[in-house]
Amino acid sequence: MDSRMPISLVSVLCLGIAFLYVPILILIGYSFNASALGSVWGGFSTQWYAALLEDAHIRKAAMLSLEIAFASSTLAVLLGTLASIALVRFPIFRGRFLLAGMINAPLVMPEIITGITQLLLFVSMLQLLGWPSRGVVTVILSHVAFCTAYVAVTVQSRLQSADMSLEEAAMDLGATRPRAFLDVTLPLIAPALLSSWLLSFTLSLDDLVISSFVSGPRSSTLPMVIYSKVKLGVSPDINAMATLIIAGVGVCVILASVLMRRAERLREREMQAAGI
Amino acid sequence: MGGQLAKLVARRGRWFIILPPLVFLFLFFLIPFGFALKISFGEAALRIPPFTDLFGRDAAGHLHWQGTWVSYRYLLTDDVYIVSVLYSLRTALFATLICLLVGYPMAYAMSRASKSTQNILMMVIILPFWTSFLLRVYALESLIRDNGLLNTALLQLGVIDHPLRMMHTTFAIYLGIVYSYLPFMVLPLYATLEKLDRSLLEAASDLGSRPWRAFVDVTLPLSVPGIIAGSMLVFIPAVGEYVIPALLGGPDNLMIGRVLWDEFFGNHDWPVASAVAIAFLVLLAGPIAIHQYYRVRQEEY
Numbered sequence: 001m002d003s004r005m006p007i008s009l010v011s012v013l014c015l016g017i018a019f020l021y022v023p024i025l026i027l028i029g030y031s032f033n034a035s036a037l038g039s040v041w042g043g044f045s046t047q048w049y050a051a052l053l054e055d056a057h058i059r060k061a062a063m064l065s066l067e068i069a070f071a072s073s074t075l076a077v078l079l080g081t082l083a084s085i086a087l088v089r090f091p092i093f094r095g096r097f098l099l100a101g102m103i104n105a106p107l108v109m110p111e112i113i114t115g116i117t118q119l120l121l122f123v124s125m126l127q128l129l130g131w132p133s134r135g136v137v138t139v140i141l142s143h144v145a146f147c148t149a150y151v152a153v154t155v156q157s158r159l160q161s162a163d164m165s166l167e168e169a170a171m172d173l174g175a176t177r178p179r180a181f182l183d184v185t186l187p188l189i190a191p192a193l194l195s196s197w198l199l200s201f202t203l204s205l206d207d208l209v210i211s212s213f214v215s216g217p218r219s220s221t222l223p224m225v226i227y228s229k230v231k232l233g234v235s236p237d238i239n240a241m242a243t244l245i246i247a248g249v250g251v252c253v254i255l256a257s258v259l260m261r262r263a264e265r266l267r268e269r270e271m272q273a274a275g276i
Numbered sequence: 277m278g279g280q281l282a283k284l285v286a287r288r289g290r291w292f293i294i295l296p297p298l299v300f301l302f303l304f305f306l307i308p309f310g311f312a313l314k315i316s317f318g319e320a321a322l323r324i325p326p327f328t329d330l331f332g333r334d335a336a337g338h339l340h341w342q343g344t345w346v347s348y349r350y351l352l353t354d355d356v357y358i359v360s361v362l363y364s365l366r367t368a369l370f371a372t373l374i375c376l377l378v379g380y381p382m383a384y385a386m387s388r389a390s391k392s393t394q395n396i397l398m399m400v401i402i403l404p405f406w407t408s409f410l411l412r413v414y415a416l417e418s419l420i421r422d423n424g425l426l427n428t429a430l431l432q433l434g435v436i437d438h439p440l441r442m443m444h445t446t447f448a449i450y451l452g453i454v455y456s457y458l459p460f461m462v463l464p465l466y467a468t469l470e471k472l473d474r475s476l477l478e479a480a481s482d483l484g485s486r487p488w489r490a491f492v493d494v495t496l497p498l499s500v501p502g503i504i505a506g507s508m509l510v511f512i513p514a515v516g517e518y519v520i521p522a523l524l525g526g527p528d529n530l531m532i533g534r535v536l537w538d539e540f541f542g543n544h545d546w547p548v549a550s551a552v553a554i555a556f557l558v559l560l561a562g563p564i565a566i567h568q569y570y571r572v573r574q575e576e577y
Binding site for chain 1: 289294296297298300302305306307308309311312379381382384386388389397399401402403404406407408409411412414415416423425458459462508509512513515516517518519522523533536537540541546549550553556560563564571
């Protein structure tokens with residue numbers, strides 16, 4: 001590798017990373033600030049965390065968001081994995097172009113357009129079919145739609161790099177195609193399934209715009225509650241909320257990536273031992 | 277019975293894999309655009325559901341068009357839509373350029389680090405993307421508001437004698453977009469730069485090319501796919517951004533996402549909001565097509 005990397009490049013990289021992290025770190029710092037005024041340091045305190053735990057409104061919204069995120073990410077992993085298998089393993093089928101388009105478009109579609117169009121769908125469906133009325137179900141359906149796209153793209157690249165010859169070997173040894181896929185390829189793509197589940201979970205947990213359009217009167221999600229509080233001005237308990245979410249997500253992501261790297265290394269060693 | 281089912285699965289098996297995602301996305305991602313299109317032609321007098329059918333039958337039983345262009349005509353007569361679309365496009369364009377100028381050197385530096393450092397740097401760049409978008413925008417607010425940390429620090433240091441106004445300005449919008457979308461620019465750039473064949477640069481240098489020339493002649497042209505992919509990932513969502521202008525911007529920073537939101541939640545004018553959404557989508561069709569083209573090509577090679 002090139003050890004003579006110019007100082008200017010290194011400093012740009014460091015500054016860029018600092019730019020990404022400093023606001024988050026400041027927010028975490030503020031969450032332990034005894035003073036309610038953002039700019040004044042009033043000493044260390046965990047009072048905002050206590051206030052947060054007592055806030056029934058936030059607690060209810062958090063539980064609802066966690067449920068929605070769990071359901072959406074699980075369904076999205078199922079659908080997204082099927083979509084990626086279809087796109088990688090079946091080179092020609094009717095609707096391939098459509099499917100490829102529908103898993104790539106949500107990645108860039110402005111949320112506000114997705115939100116409005118899905119709201120119009122649900123309203124029209126309610127008129128025509130009497131189902132679904134806006135609430136948890138509609139939020140889950142729209143979250144599954146955009147999460148499926150993220151899952152499909154992540155799993156697709158993993159499937160492409162998975163070695164087909166292993167599956168073929170299993171079939172030569174008498175396994176049926178589904179059996180060979182489940183026993184050989186599925187463990188290979190499992191890390192991608194896990195990381196795309198986590199990604200879907202956080203995307204769903206974080207979504208404000210689409211949820212605002214498709215949710216009903218009694219189904220305010222956590223981001224909707226946070227947004228309405230933030231809109232009103234400084235609210236120190238949101239700093240505590242943010243710290244909890246960021247810490248939770250950060251720990252999960254780092255843990256997952258460490259585990260995956262370890263599994264990867266183990267597999268490579270096994271492959272070497274097997275002489276492949 | 278069971279045997280027949282097994283045979284059916286064996287023969288038509290792949291449709292059991294293809295159909296669930298195809299049908300789901302068709303129903304809940306594509307069909308909604310059809311409804312938006314239909315409602316955008318809805319009767320002005322019936323602006324609450326149910327909307328009129330676009331085609332009716334006259335006495336003789338012939339189908340005839342009964343939709344209306346009223347909502348679209350309204351878009352062209354009321355300045356606010358054209359002004360906000362142009363403002364959004366311009367803001368997103370400049371923000372994308374800033375992201376590119378900041379992100380390119382970052383991605384370049386990453387691609388030249390040692391392999392183990394690269395993995396850590398990847399993680400460091402991706403991590404903010406995992407943490408809540410809304411909360412990151414909010415974090416920015418606590419940094420730049422009038423009594424925020426930046427102003428407090430500058431006042432204490434004596435650099436300024438009264439707080440700088442950063443919140444609710446155009447500056448805040450740019451800062452917000454660059455801050456939120458920078459990882460989307462860096463990652464595709466890094467992916468292309470990392471795959472770049474080093475031997476080409478060595479060849480250029482063997483042939484007497486200075487490093488800077490070699491960069492302009494070799495690295496830059498070869499990283500064009502990364503530049504385009506990153507730019508589309510920043511530009512398209514940025515044009516429709518709602519949270520950033522709503523939290524950080526002022527009343528002057530009227531971006532189309534905000535106009536659409538207000539049209540829906542404030543004015544409850546669904547046909548007009550649908551017309552705005554459709555017109556906006558038509559505007560974005562070009563960039564989205566470019567994004568799709570590059571993604572499909574990336575899959576093929």
